[in-house]
Amino acid sequence: MSPPVVVSTVSELRARLRPWRSGGGGIALVPTMGALHEGHLSLVRKAAEEAEKVVVSIFVNPTQFAPHEDLATYPRDLASDLRKLEGVPVDLVFAPDPAEMYPEGASTVVTVGGPANGLESDARPHFFAGVATVVAKLLIQCAPDVAVFGEKDFQQAAVVRRLVRDLCLPVRIETLATVREPSGLALSSRNAYLSAADRDTAATLHKAMTAAAGSISAGGNPEAALAVARRQMESVGFTIDYLELRDAETLGAYDPSLDRPARLLAAARLSGVRLIDNIPVIKASNRGGTMAAARYT
Structure with a gap:
């Protein structure tokens, strides 16, 4: 072209x-x-x-x-x-x-x-x-x-x-949908600021979020799942601005009693570089005796 x-x-x-x-x-x-x-x-x-x-x-x-x-x-x-x-x-x-x-x-x-x-x-x-x-x-x-x-x-x-x-x-x-590196790290212009070592470490953001979303989707306590994810991120050097579960449509507080989609959103700093990410959280439900699978993008 x-x-x-x-x-x-x-x-x-x-x-x-x-x-x-x-x-x-x-x-x-x-x-x-x-x-x-x-x-x-x-x-x-x-x-x-x-x-x-x-x-x-x-x-x-x-x-x-x-x-x-x-x-x-x-x-x-x-x-x-x-x-x-x-x-x-x-x-x-x-x-x-x-x-x-x-x-x-x-x-x-x-x-x-x-x-x-x-x-x-x-x-x-x-x-x-x-x-x-x-x-x-x-x-x-x-x-x-x-x-x-x-x-x-x-x-x-x-x-x-x-x-x-x-x-x-x-x-x-x-x-x-977000385009990602093979490690799961979301592509971003600011990734250029990361060293090679930090780039590997940065993948922990998505891994921790995915584990939390999976736990919540399976019926786990959201606050407990988020606490585990925060500890995992902080253990590799992240400073967290926010890691929150929100209503995917309004971005207001998520109400688990409502049959509405949820979104897990995060912003955190690694070696001074601010990274953001988000993934859907799909609540598993019993449909015809089978559990609906969660899918993350």
């Missing part, structure tokens, strides 16, 4: 998209912050299944970083990202700079409640206002028919769905 066309201004983006809208095949958007890996590329492939034209945005959004976080050192390599995109069906790359996305004097911020409350917002209270604002901008600028997000950022995807619903934006949100 040939290299995708790159534009860096909203006016260029809209000019390129205008003739595509009359084609009838639809436009899909994949928002990213660059440092692309196979997880991102899987989102692009999914987008190509959903629409005729695919736009990938590459923008490290400053408003979702606190002053003490890694904005200055966040991996950026547009040339490398474009080479990776040559192997997947992309029609256009939107790569603006901060001044294009946040012109001088910009003062409008989108805030979201509901699924944005707790978890990530406890550790990073600034985060979802930054995410909601930049995603709203991208959806307005591109006006896609569908936008594709990864389930690794499960709470973020829930926030985006609420944003789209509450603002009546005419876009469908699709999500794709």
